[in-house]
Amino acid sequence: MDTFVAAIHMLVMPAAIIALIGGTFVGIIVGALPGLGSVLAISMALPLTFVLGQEASIALLLGLYCGSVYGGSISAILINTPGTPQAAATVMDGYPMARAGRVDLALGWATTASAIGGLIATVILAVASPLLAQVGLRFGPVEYFALGLFALTCIVSVSREHMVKGLIAGLLGLFVAVIGQDPITGHQRFHFGSFELSAGIGIVPFLVGLFALSEVLWRVSEKASASGGIMRSGFAFPGFREIRARAVVIVKSSLIGTWVGTLPGVGATAASMVSYAEAKRSSPNRDNFGKGEPDGLIAAEAANNGVTSGAMVPTLSLGIPGDPITAIMLGALVLQGITPGPRLFVDSGDVVLFIFMALFMANFVLFACGALMAPAFSRILRVPEPVLLACILVLVAVGTFSVNSNPFDLVIVLISGIAGFLLRYNGFPLAPIVIGFVLGPMIEQSLRQGLILTRGDLLAFVNYPIALALFILTVLLLLTPLFRRLLMRTRFGGL
Amino acid sequence: MKVRLLDILYGTVIFGVAAFLYWYAVDTGISARRVASDPMWYPKVILVLLGLCSAILVVRGLFIRINTSASGRLExxxxxxxxxxxxxxxxxxxxxxxxxxxxxxxxxxxxxxxxxxxxxxxxxxxxxxxxxxxxxxxxxxxxxxxxxxxxxxx
The missing domain is CATH 1.10.246 (Serum Albumin; Chain A, Domain 1)
Structure with a gap:
């Protein structure tokens, strides 16, 4: 009961409410602007979390996360361009609906389905996370090491055709994390005589450079894609009778989104595609799919917002981020003194409950913002890209410098931004770098503590049953692309 | 630029950096008798794996034909x-x-x-x-x- 009261107390703090509303509002705008997306929104907000306090920071990040995922649907509906990859499936029926003169209803369905999808997924998060955390409580250093290794390979294995590049990216992230002081002996590592490097690489400049600056560089170097005219937008609530009539597709899509969200590395884009395909298969209106059918729009939107809470299940209960967004969230929570993982549910029950409540609230705020902001959407999409990118660049400098007032942080932003751009240019996924960087210290510490426990015998790690199971899963995940290739070869080899 | 050429270039650069950092880790002279208390043991493991993966990237670029261009045309x-x-x-x-x-x-x-x-x-x-x-x-x-x-x- 005390935990519940404490969580409520955190939620009703004015700073938390303002941050939640502000985060959702900004998230919707960033999500609506094609190409910017959730990762940029959250990485840009990281520096602010230093001054906002724990509750407001968490509320801000959750608002940004939910808002930006939903925001992608706006440009998908209005200009036939998904604002975020998560809204790729929304285009298929959202834009035809708008073209048919039902733009207000399309935005109404997108907002309603997103909010309901997010709410259903949050309830599942609240039920599933503590159960998973119960298992995690049996973990010692060896199990934590196995878990960290598993988390790392999950991301690498979804790099699919870029398997080697994914591994290299993960290793680069792990290496950057070792720069600075050794957590066990206190020795300085890889500082090359630099005082600034002896403190290690800060998470904020590293991630802001890697994602925000590299995104700016990437967007200016890409050939500009011409979009069609932007139609005037408004909001039309579909009505409770309509919602009841389409309840099956809403609930089913939300469940698909939540389930896919819990799988590390799969993400909201895949969730909305799976959900869209399932709705097309089972809907009585399947013939209208692709021509402006609300079921198609609902399936895509309920699923991609369901992922937001689904992805938080492994992040909060085991400390495993499922995608780059939750990886940055994980880093932001660590910055706030909150270490996601099984102990979080024991040591900071009020914070966990606050996160659930804030996520729940974020979906109501998302609905309100979506409804109120709808007439302004068409104007937001008219912001010229050169001006937008220049403003982002200034915000990168201002935000990062404000954290420590350390000019060296801006050097790190520049270097990691250039590195991020160059890696992206040759198809290196950036997500494993973040995962490696965020999980690196935990992996190293648990590995070395485990070695102390087993008197330096690495092979003795397999004597721990949970760790052994995780090692086997890790190996299987690493071998999956190989199995898939072999299967394809035996199946189609004779053709 | 072709992906295979870029792979060879990136792989060589990353291998070179990993090799230099490994040499630097050895050259610092910090080590301990027990692996767990050696601050350079874990980074050296990462660098060996990084060198190995980048070598694979180079070998793949040299011997496997991938003729696609990297990331379309950039300005x-x-x-x-x-x-x-x-x-x-x-x-x-x-x-x-x-x-x-x-x-x-x-x-x-x-x-x-x-x-x-x-x-x-x-x-x-x-x-x-x-x-x-x-x-x-x-x-x-x-x-x-x-x-x-x-x-x-x-």
Missing amino acids: WRPMAVTLLVSGGALLLYERFGFLLVSLLVIPLLSWLLGFRRPIVLALITAGFTVVVWVGFRFGLGIRLPAGTLFALGG
């Missing part, structure tokens, strides 16, 4: 311009201060990237600068740097 001129402006803004931010950087970078970069409406640009630059300054100063209680070169803003 290098605006990228170079943005990089120059970004570098200048980030490296001189403390010295020039927020006001000067914001008032210079937004119009300069927007203009260089092709936005040619001076009045709109001036209004956006002024509006954005004021909103950010007020937001940080009064909303978050952070004093933005005035710059050591000129005593502006703050």
Whole structure:
């Protein structure tokens, strides 16, 4: 009961409410602007979390996360361009609906389905996370090491055709994390005589450079894609009778989104595609799919917002981020003194409950913002890209410098931004770098503590049953692309 | 540029960096009898794996034919311009201060990237600068740097 009261107390703090509303509002705008997306929104907000306090920071990040995922649907509906990859499936029926003169209803369905999808997924998060955390409580250093290794390979294995590049990216992230002081002996590592490097690489400049600056560089170097005219937008609530009539597709899509969200590395884009395909298969209106059918729009939107809470299940209960967004969230929570993982549910029950409540609230705020902001959407999409990118660049400098007032942080932003751009240019996924960087210290510490426990015998790690199971899963995940290739070869080899 | 050429180039560079860092780790002379208390053991493991993976990338580039181009066509001129402006803004931010950087970078970069409406640009630059300054100063209680070169803003 005390935990519940404490969580409520955190939620009703004015700073938390303002941050939640502000985060959702900004998230919707960033999500609506094609190409910017959730990762940029959250990485840009990281520096602010230093001054906002724990509750407001968490509320801000959750608002940004939910808002930006939903925001992608706006440009998908209005200009036939998904604002975020998560809204790729929304285009298929959202834009035809708008073209048919039902733009207000399309935005109404997108907002309603997103909010309901997010709410259903949050309830599942609240039920599933503590159960998973119960298992995690049996973990010692060896199990934590196995878990960290598993988390790392999950991301690498979804790099699919870029398997080697994914591994290299993960290793680069792990290496950057070792720069600075050794957590066990206190020795300085890889500082090359630099005082600034002896403190290690800060998470904020590293991630802001890697994602925000590299995104700016990437967007200016890409050939500009011409979009069609932007139609005037408004909001039309579909009505409770309509919602009841389409309840099956809403609930089913939300469940698909939540389930896919819990799988590390799969993400909201895949969730909305799976959900869209399932709705097309089972809907009585399947013939209208692709021509402006609300079921198609609902399936895509309920699923991609369901992922937001689904992805938080492994992040909060085991400390495993499922995608780059939750990886940055994980880093932001660590910055706030909150270490996601099984102990979080024991040591900071009020914070966990606050996160659930804030996520729940974020979906109501998302609905309100979506409804109120709808007439302004068409104007937001008219912001010229050169001006937008220049403003982002200034915000990168201002935000990062404000954290420590350390000019060296801006050097790190520049270097990691250039590195991020160059890696992206040759198809290196950036997500494993973040995962490696965020999980690196935990992996190293648990590995070395485990070695102390087993008197330096690495092979003795397999004597721990949970760790052994995780090692086997890790190996299987690493071998999956190989199995898939072999299967394809035996199946189609004779053709 | 073809992906296989880039793979060879990237793999070679990463291998070289990993080899140098490994040598540096050995050269520091920090080590311990027990692996768990050796601060350089874990980084060395990462560097060996990094070297191995980058070698695989090079070998794959040399012997497996991948003829696709990297990431479509990119426009290098605006990228170079943005990089120059970004570098200048980030490296001189403390010295020039927020006001000067914001008032210079937004119009300069927007203009260089092709936005040619001076009045709109001036209004956006002024509006954005004021909103950010007020937001940080009064909303978050952070004093933005005035710059050591000129005593502006703050």
